[in-house]
Amino acid sequence: xxxxxxxxxxxxxxxxxxxxxxxxxxxxxxxxxxxxxxxxxxxxxxxxxxxxxxxxxxxxxxxxxxxxxxxxxxxxxxxxxxxxxxxxxxxxxxxxxxxxxxxxxxxxxxxxxxxxxxxxxxxxxxxxxxxxxxxxxxxxxxxxxxxxxxxxxxxxxxxxxxxxxxxxxxxxxxxxxxxxxxxxxxxxxxxxxxxxxxxxxxxxxxxxxxxxxxxxxxxxxxxxxxxxxxxxxxxxxxxxxxxxxxxxxxxxxxxxxxxxxxxxxxxxxxxxxxxxxxxxxxxxxxxxxxxxxxxxxxxxxxxxxxxxxxxxxxxxxxxxxxxxxxxxxxxxxxxxxxxxxxxxxxxxxxxxxxxxxxxxxxxxxxxxxxxxxxxxxxxxxxxxxxxxxxxxxxxxxxxxxxxxxxxxxxxxxxxxxxxxxxxxxxxxxxxxxxxxxxxxxxxxxxxxxxxxxxxxxxx
Ligand SMILES: NC(=O)c1ccc[n+]([C@@H]2O[C@H](COP(=O)([O-])OP(=O)(O)OC[C@H]3O[C@@H](n4cnc5c(N)ncnc54)[C@H](O)[C@@H]3O)[C@@H](O)[C@H]2O)c1
Ligand SMILES: [Zn+2]
Numbered sequence: 099x100x101x102x103x104x105x106x107x108x109x110x111x112x113x114x115x116x117x118x119x120x121x122x123x124x125x126x127x128x129x130x131x132x133x134x135x136x137x138x139x140x141x142x143x144x145x146x147x148x149x150x151x152x153x154x155x156x157x158x159x160x161x162x163x164x165x166x167x168x169x170x171x172x173x174x175x176x177x178x179x180x181x182x183x184x185x186x187x188x189x190x191x192x193x194x195x196x197x198x199x200x201x202x203x204x205x206x207x208x209x210x211x212x213x214x215x216x217x218x219x220x221x222x223x224x225x226x227x228x229x230x231x232x233x234x235x236x237x238x239x240x241x242x243x244x245x246x247x248x249x250x251x252x253x254x255x256x257x258x259x260x261x262x263x264x265x266x267x268x269x270x271x272x273x274x275x276x277x278x279x280x281x282x283x284x285x286x287x288x289x290x291x292x293x294x295x296x297x298x299x300x301x302x303x304x305x306x307x308x309x310x311x312x313x314x315x316x317x318x319x320x321x322x323x324x325x326x327x328x329x330x331x332x333x334x335x336x337x338x339x340x341x342x343x344x345x346x347x348x349x350x351x352x353x354x355x356x357x358x359x360x361x362x363x364x365x366x367x368x369x370x371x372x373x374x375x376x377x378x379x380x381x382x383x384x385x386x387x388x389x390x391x392x393x394x395x396x397x398x399x400x401x402x403x404x405x406x407x408x409x410x411x412x413x414x415x416x417x418x419x420x421x422x423x424x425x426x427x428x429x430x431x432x433x434x435x436x437x438x439x440x441x442x443x444x445x446x447x448x449x450x451x452x453x454x455x456x457x458x459x460x461x462x463x464x465x466x467x468x469x470x471x472x473x474x475x476x477x478x479x480x481x482x483x484x485x486x487x488x489x490x491x492x493x494x495x496x497x498x499x500x501x502x503x504x505x506x507x508x509x510x511x512x513x514x515x516x517x518x519x520x521x522x523x524x525x526x527x528x529x530x531x532x533x534x535x536x537x538x539x540x541x542x543x544x545x546x547x548x549x550x551x552x553x554x555x556x557x
Contacts (some may be wrong), residue, residue: 099167099207100198101190107164108473109235114439117161118472121150121169128409131459135205143494144172151175155182167220168206170227179227187228192217192303204292206534233301236433238475243436244385244390246360247429252277252390254286255323258347260384263319264290268310270297273326276322276395281325281350289430291324299468301329302368304377310337321384327400328360332378335366339381349383352392354404354424355472358411360433362386363439374460374468380444388432400496403473409497410454410480411435416534454481454528458551461514478503478554486542486550487529502556510555511548 105121111118125146127133134143154163154279155178163183166494169175179185187512190198194213199207207213230241240247246258259265265288269278274294281291289413293313314337316322322345324334331349338347351361367378393401405420411431412419419427459475478500484491494500517525525547527538 099194099204099213101167101188102215103188105109105166106188106232106238107162110238110242111162113235113239114162117159117528118164119150120159120164121147121156121163124150130203132203132205140205141531148172148175148535150345150448152178157181168216170223171220174535176223176227183319185227185408186238187224187231188238189231189233199265200282212472216535225437228344233348236429238427239433239440240439242385243362243432245388245430245432246385247388247390249389249391249425250278251387252392252428253284255281255287255350255387256288258385258387259285259288259321259323260346261319261321262288264316265321265323265348266290266314266316266324267292267325268295268330268337269293269325270295270301270327270330272297273330277325277352280430284544285323286518287457290320295330295333298329299374301333302375304368304370306335307333307368310334311341314341316341316345318342320343321348323348324383325352325358326348327351331356331361332365332367332375334477335364335381335383335397336368336378338377338383339366344381346384347381347467349386351386351388351390353396353400354393354428355400356383356404357388357390357393358430359407359435359452361388364443365445373464377480382443385433386464388428390428393424399471399473403471403476406455406473406476407431407499409494410452410476412514413480413484413530413533414454415494416491416532418534420493439517448538451528454530454536455481456484457514457517457525458482458554460517461510461551462503462505464513467511470503470505474503482554483527484548485531485553486527486546487531487537487547489530489532500554502554504556507552507555512552514551515544 105475108118135439151169171544196210196444222463232238232241267281267284267289271294279499293310296308322334322338324331335347338345349361364382366381366382370376408431409420411434415434419430438449455476456479458479463470463475477500480494481500514525526541529537529540531537
């Protein structure tokens with residue numbers, strides 16, 4: 099009571115693009131709650147509450163529901179929450195709650211001692227019903243996406259992997275050397291095996307995927323835990339999507355690219371000789387554990403790759419996320435991408451905005467025979483996207499210091515026209531109306547696009 103469920107709930111519904119149902123308000127729209135309590139008693143109120151809650155929880159299309167503070171005392175509501183919902187507890191201490199609602203017209207907030215007793219009684223029920231806790235909308239978005247952000251979380255990995263079933267850990271040899279032991283200790287006896295895969299893009303091949311499939315011993319109730327950068331999470335996520343027709347997986351990203359981008363949203367993939375990420379699946383991790391402390395050992399070149407995605411996200415969000423301390427920036431990027439992916443999980447519409455700058459980046463990377471670091475490609479791609487949008491490019495220049503690359507212009511142009519997003523040879527671009535206002539599927543005259551591409555190439 100008084101925790102701000104209605105406010106956070108409404109904001110969350112908007113962020114997730116889902117309807118919002120406030121059960122107390124629905125009841126109020128027929129008759130004031132104080133009057134129901136006074137005339138018919140609490141039981142009559144609980145019956146109405148249960149009807150509204152169960153109708154909404156059982157509905158086919160999902161919504162965000164704010165439940166009154168006493169709703170979880172009704173066993174049928176608790177059961178429906180377990181079956182249909184992800185339940186987020188909006189925490190508040192009793193002093194603050196009483197300050198907000200004490201003496202209002204709420205029937206159960208008339209007497210402070212009784213209010214505190216109620217708070218204590220409900221505390222256990224809340225802890226049991228809650229899948230996650232949150233005190234602001236961002237935390238609620240992260241909870242909805244299964245993302246847990248905590249510095250030092252690796253040490254608690256055993257508790258953070260949902261369920262109690264066995265796990266197998268996947269890491270590249272380098273990451274395993276730094277964090278493998280701590281991860282295994284944290285998973286304890288749950289962990290049945292650890293699989294080492296090649297570092298970097300070399301992990302994303304059919305050969306490595308087959309090796310992993312054949313080495314896995316997990317059964318359907320097991321969980322694959324991927325500890326590493328985007329290469330490891332892309333590979334392990336695809337292994338989890340396909341092994342035994344799909345098992346649960348948990349992503350523990352150790353690179354900045356992973357923490358701001360690759361480890362959530364459920365896209366997994368490997369490469370083919372014909373191109374990158376050509377075989378994959380949408381398979382959401384049951385949890386993504388973001389531990390910013392893991393970034394301390396990341397080489398500078400890898401940090402630079404991640405900063406490019408961070409600046410991209412800031413431009414899309416219309417907020418200077420690059421100015422925040424790294425841990426805060428990671429959390430904000432994670433919440434931003436998670437919300438978009440929850441709204442458009444299969445990349446059919448607005449999720450495509452995450453390709454900002456990437457059409458150019460991919461073309462340059464392909465022309466460079468994939469020798470160009472992705473972050474350098476993205477930095478240049480963002481520059482081109484801002485120029486074509488008619489926007490100021492200072493931020494990208496200052497934050498990412500893009501350097502023109504030496505590649506064959508013709509090769510780059512052909513790669514750009516072949517891009518997945520191209521239709522009939524005309525690339526469809528993501529541009530910005532303004533920071534925070536992406537425009538999708540923009541078709542420009544090919545000559546104009548070519549000039550923008552050429553400006554990224556040296557010589
Ligand atoms: N699925 C998605 O939505 C998505 C999004 C973006 C990128 N990706 C994919 O991610 C891949 C790139 O991943 P990446 O940039 O995270 O790098 P990566 O996984 O290729 O790792 C890069 C290097 O960093 C090392 N490393 C990782 N964590 C470390 C740490 N904490 N300390 C020291 N060294 C560490 C690794 O051993 C490796 O050598 C690409 O294949 C890309 O396609 C996927
Ligand atoms: Zn990228």
